[in-house]
Amino acid sequence: MHEEIDELVSWLQQSKDFYLNEKVAVRNIEKAGKGIVLLDGKIRRNEIVISVPSTHQINFNSVLYHISMFNRNIDVPSVIYSDDEQNETLYTDDDPRVKAYDIFTTESLLELSSFQLLSLYIIAEWKLLPKWSNDTIDSYWTPFFNVWPKINDLKSIPAIWQNSNLSKYKTLLSYLTSDSENHCKRLTSLISHDWIIMKPIIEQWLRLFDIQYNIDEIYEDYLHIYFIINSRCLYAEIQLKKDDVASKLTLVPYVDFINHSTEIDSFCYPKIEYTHANITGAGQFVIRGGPYTYETPNEQILFNYGPHSNDFLLNEYGFTLPENNWNYLDVSFILKDFISTDTDVTDYLKTNDYWGEYTINLDGFNYRAIVALSLFITKDYKRVGKLILGYISEDYFLNKIKDITLDILNNLLMEFQQKMDSLIMLDIYVETDPCFYNLLNIYKGYVDLLTCIKNK
């Protein structure tokens, strides 16, 4: 690992705008792959930890820029490789990318989303270029590619169980929580939608070059790359993609070694700074210290990826946390199931926009669930109307819905305990396998949450 990290740093140091605080370094972290730790000294609020120029980030702009080096017909003002720069020859005329990227037009590239363009480009530069060139040409990005996780490191992600033909974990799909199942379906539909767009382009490349590689193998590469992008991208304004929120992303070497903490506004924070002139209009990506002062050697430098539950973390990033205050349970399905036996109550809730989105988190049942349960139990439309308008507090109802909420909590606890027992009984169960560990962690998180509310 050290050699690859050293190569990455040497490559980044080719830019005078790269900065790495000498008090930090990359280390292996148990159950989290690699991470960044403090070596010695202190990191205080606003101190720069890492700063990476746009020349070393992969995003919609930088990919257009690099493709335009090989295809001089690509014309996107302020982003493309200029004639002045052409004097520095960075490739030879027989570079296969001249032929490969010639299939693009400006319009065809601009139509792609960031995920589609980045996936295609990374497939080409990382997976296909070695084959197109008989291992004689290295991509500019090779030091970055070399530190990315292997597909095995991403094996906990349910959408990989679902979509990879090689996954050994398909059995686990029926053990997903309903929240994870829905999340996995959403991602699967994004993955297939993008593949439909990308596949004809890749097939064209396969026809152009005679290589020992087929579309099914590239599909597996695509899944790998899709989740590398998904789990490592950072938010960044992309001028060319103003109206497409999902495309506002950038991949930033070294910064993407930072692991997640559940705490918001405590540890480091990212900021894009536009102080340097740069080729592609994207800014300098800077990580600075937050309110918390780092002073313990080997302590991890962390930041918060967002207020995410374990279900979310597993599906998007392939990990879970043993303790996560952002866990919650969607109980809409359960509540709707029995409330719908009363059509008057159901109609009232629908008319007043209180039908569904019932959840439980550390504070208990959410307001919507309390309203729905209160009406179902008391049929007191007048008082529930006042509750909805905020004229009275929910205290009046809490005692009245106590039995039903307790029943719901007990039933859920029983259901999750059974799920965990049956997971452990599976033939393929291995305690140390992250797929099992993570799935069980979600259920354990639910059990902890429900127990905590029950005991309140």
Ligand SMILES: C[S@@+](CC[C@H](N)C(=O)[O-])C[C@H]1O[C@@H](n2cnc3c(N)ncnc32)[C@H](O)[C@@H]1O
């Ligand atoms: C942006 S990368 C962070 C660097 C990564 N650990 C690596 O080895 O390159 C995000 C990935 O790191 C891992 N990760 C991040 N935070 C974690 C945490 N708190 N616990 C376990 N794994 C974590 C997950 O695999 C996630 O997909």
